[in-house]
Amino acid sequence: MKTLLLFTLAVLCTVAGAAFGQAVPQSMMTEKEALVKSEARSYASLMNAKSKPASDPNIDVKYYKLNITITTAPNYLRGTVTMKAVSSVSNLSSVTLDLMNTMIVDSVKVGATRLAFSQQPTTFTITLNRTYGNGELVTIDIYYRGVPVGDGLRFSSHGGVPWVYTFSQPYGARDWWPCKDHPLDKADSVDIWVTVGISNKVGSNGKLVAVIDNGNGTTTYKWAERYPISTELVSLATTNYAEFTNWFKYTPTDSMPVLNYVLPEHLATAQIDLPKTIDMLRIFSDKYSLYPFVMEKYGHAEFGWTGSALENQTMTSFGFSEEWVLAHELAHQ
Ligand SMILES: [Zn+2]
Numbered sequence: 566m567k568t569l570l571l572f573t574l575a576v577l578c579t580v581a582g583a584a585f586g587q588a589v590p591q592s593m594m595t596e597k598e599a600l601v602k603s604e605a606r607s608y609a610s611l612m613n614a615k616s617k618p619a620s621d622p623n624i625d626v627k628y629y630k631l632n633i634t635i636t637t638a639p640n641y642l643r644g645t646v647t648m649k650a651v652s653s654v655s656n657l658s659s660v661t662l663d664l665m666n667t668m669i670v671d672s673v674k675v676g677a678t679r680l681a682f683s684q685q686p687t688t689f690t691i692t693l694n695r696t697y698g699n700g701e702l703v704t705i706d707i708y709y710r711g712v713p714v715g716d717g718l719r720f721s722s723h724g725g726v727p728w729v730y731t732f733s734q735p736y737g738a739r740d741w742w743p744c745k746d747h748p749l750d751k752a753d754s755v756d757i758w759v760t761v762g763i764s765n766k767v768g769s770n771g772k773l774v775a776v777i778d779n780g781n782g783t784t785t786y787k788w789a790e791r792y793p794i795s796t797e798l799v800s801l802a803t804t805n806y807a808e809f810t811n812w813f814k815y816t817p818t819d820s821m822p823v824l825n826y827v828l829p830e831h832l833a834t835a836q837i838d839l840p841k842t843i844d845m846l847r848i849f850s851d852k853y854s855l856y857p858f859v860m861e862k863y864g865h866a867e868f869g870w871t872g873s874a875l876e877n878q879t880m881t882s883f884g885f886s887e888e889w890v891l892a893h894e895l896a897h898q
Contacts, residue, residue, distance in 0.1 A: 642668075666687070731801055864881070
């Protein structure tokens with residue numbers, strides 16, 4: 566609810582900002598109007614979500630692990646998602662998750678046991694190996710693949726270099742990974758392992774715990790988000806990013822990294838714009854409360870939604886880096 570209130574305030578702030586637009590250059594106004602429109606859309610979706618039932622009200626998701634490989638010649642995504650969920654009914658015998666059927670589910674397992682499943686246009690239903698009692702934990706592995714369609718994950722390029730990024734708010738997660746895609750059921754933690762070509766970096770949520778050279782021309786980025794997170798804010802962005810880190814010193818002895826992944830051709834501009842985030846973190850932390858993910862990081866990953874930005878948890882995705890939009894997305898955090 567606190568999140569929702571902040572969200573509302575942020576939307577109102579943007580709208581208010583647009584109302585005082587006379588002194589603002591035209592290009593900035595256009596960007597602002599685009600953002601205001603997208604904010605209004607996502608806010609309406611969020612309101613709808615309250616009345617929209619979750620695909621499966623009988624489970625409470627605790628954990629996801631995404632272990633996926635993304636190729637761009639050809640464009641393809643394949644991988645495994647592990648979900649740990651607790652039954653909230655006395656005799657759970659099936660689970661329904663969200664996934665567009667443009668993605669193919671190959672198999673579903675509990676341990677070594679293969680489970681029966683059936684795909685519908687936007688969901689798939691798994692028949693469990695037995696019934697699970699109220700409060701009982703079930704761990705399910707889903708093997709899947711395909712070319713995501715829709716806005717959830719986009720295959721793009723910059724200057725001829727492949728560039729892949731997500732935009733999952735409000736219901737785009739199901740475009741590219743199987744999950745209970747509803748903002749009211751946050752997982753307690755998520756691991757996001759993404760394998761890409763060796764010349765790429767992958768930005769995502771939480772802490773970067775490992776970068777593995779697989780010795781075959783690919784690299785695996787392993788991110789760990791240990792704060793609760795909704796599926797719409799699970800994100801990735803990958804290309805040949807340039808990176809730099811600034812530090813937010815939040816006590817005399819503690820600092821948090823602000824990690825930025827930007828297109829190499831935009832590095833000079835980004836190094837002027839993005840470090841302003843440190844002052845914003847200090848001001849917002851003083852005025853409201855300490856930045857909520859301080860044990861992990863904050864940061865930015867550039868994506869191809871020009872004139873837009875999305876407050877992906879601990880790593881905002883941005884299509885432009887004006888000061889006001891950086892402050893806006895930080896406020897969402
Ligand atoms: Zn916003």
